[in-house]
Amino acid sequence: MRSRRVTGLLLLAVLLVVVCLASIAIGAKAIPLDHVWSALFSPTGTEDDVVVRSLRIPRTVLGLLAGAALGLAGALMQGHTRNPLADPGLLGVNAGAAFLVVIGIHVFGISSLTGYVWFAFAGALAASVAVFLLGSTGRAGATPVTLAVAGAAVSALLFGLTSAVILTDVRTLDAYRFWNVGSLAGREPAIAAQVAPFLLVGVLIALATAPALNALSLGDDVAKSLGHSVTRTRVLGVIAITLLAGSATAACGPIAFLGLIVPHVVRSFTGPDHRWLLPASALSGAVLLLTADVVGRVVARPGELQVGIVLALIGAPFFIALVRRKRLAQL
């Protein structure tokens, strides 16, 4: 098992480097690898250097951050709700972000991507706090089932309100439908810088709670008897998920599905141990998101297909094939 995990992680790291280079080299203008190299380490101000340094690298960095965040958030979410169907959006992050973005467009007339970021982030935070409070009011506190049901209910409520706004205002619908598919295109470097600190804190909390999350997966009572504070672990988990998924959504729009499938893929070689599962999910998330982004640039030349769409179109068949395998790694 251990050698499989190490091999898997190494393979992921290699893949990540390859995909990053591909993401810098491939696009509307193909740039040969030696030019990429010189643009990275000895820029001379040629056209290729400008494209690489001001467009491709920021985009790749954003993809790395968002992919890793969503993969990690997905693994955390499935671990905390002990539900294989949970995705980072289940805490209401996507629904909350979408709702406040729509309010931002409709009420305040915001129309720039940089303007959406704070609305999306605030919405994601508020929604997940609400879900956690509602899900933990019972005697038993926040249990997997109450969290999942509360998340589904709050998300549906917010999506309903979002629909009510965009149905009555075609202009808002027009702006919203492009935000809503999730994309790495056209994001200024400032956006990645805006969300990066939150993301970093999220990653640190997530990795620090991995051992406690392992104990929680044995059931709340066992975890308690092993000396873990269930409430503290869960609160930290929710904070990490919100920071990770919230900043990814704020930067790129809702990217569905990534956080859901990545943990299932990763579990097939790490097993259920979160100390391995979490880092591997972060790496896989980044690889998958960047791959989808690169494919999206290639398939619809001269235009682009949004990463959210590509992700589902290439990720889902792969996921189905994985699910069809004989032994399915359970939570």
Next chain:
Amino acid sequence: MTATVEEPGRRVPGLVPGRDPLRVGRFSGVWRPRTIVVMVATAAVLVVGAALNIGRGEFPIGVGDVLATLFGGGGPAEQFIVLDLRLPRTLTGALVGGALGVSGAILQALARNPLAAPDIIGITMGASAAAVGVIVLGSGAGAFAVIASSVGLPVAALLGGLVTATLIYLLAWRKGVQGFRLVLVGIGMNAILYALVNWLLIAAQVYEAARAQVWLNGSLNARGWEHVVPVGIALAILVPVALVLAHLLGALQYNDDTARSLGVRVDGARTALLAVAVGLAAIATASAGPIAFVALVSPQIAQRIVGSPRPPIGASLLIGATLVVLSDLLARTAFGSAELPVGVVTAVLGAPYLLYLLVRHGREARV
């Protein structure tokens, strides 16, 4: 067995601890007064809500008059307005809501997961992708447009739902159907179809996108008897089948070996139950668009009010119907002259109620 037990239709206290058995001839069950009280109360709310919804309009009619007309009274004007013009809309809503409630209850019990519903395992999305395809591509030129506009939205949606369900079933088949695998394959399929819908929405002109958005939210506008009949027939056939098969859900809660040793043909039972759930969801989506959240929330509400170990089918049916009818009433009244699609309101109405139940009970409900 004592003689009293054999007596038909007689309640016999005390044979099952805490639960009274009820026997009618060869059939037996557990006497659950709470279920019956809940169902009667929900039915009453449904009838009053339906009457209110029918009474509303440019020519307002009181609840009493509506009820009288429904049961054969009233003048010719009222009869025409109530029976010919307004009843089909409300009836479509109630039937669609009921179908979605039952479909969700079966899927949640089969997958043993409160998040399972036709919405998330791709059936509804298959219907949506077909319908949005017809809306967006149907107005263009070429062979597809001709086919698309001649098939019509409901049929396209129904076909989309059924084809998707068949695909999911075939892809999930590995020497048998397993609930967990089926749901995961469904989620994958859902993602593909969702991406297709989004791509179509981006490729479309903004007004087509708006029209598609209205359909995607589920709407009961301009529904006539021709919409009521197909759903009505589907429910009349599939709901009794679901009720008959419901007892199998109890055994399927355990693992496959236990269920087999209890005498259940696991694969056959699952396939039959799935077919019923899919049929109901596809028909409902074809009639009114993908009315969100009803299939997920109705069984959860029903389970919590009734206090049963898994989503109850009868109560889910009534609660689904009531939720859609009340949502339609709210969608038509609360926003002045603007009528919202009913699907927007189901979530706004159903979600807080589910949250209230969750907070009030505050205990872990198992599916």
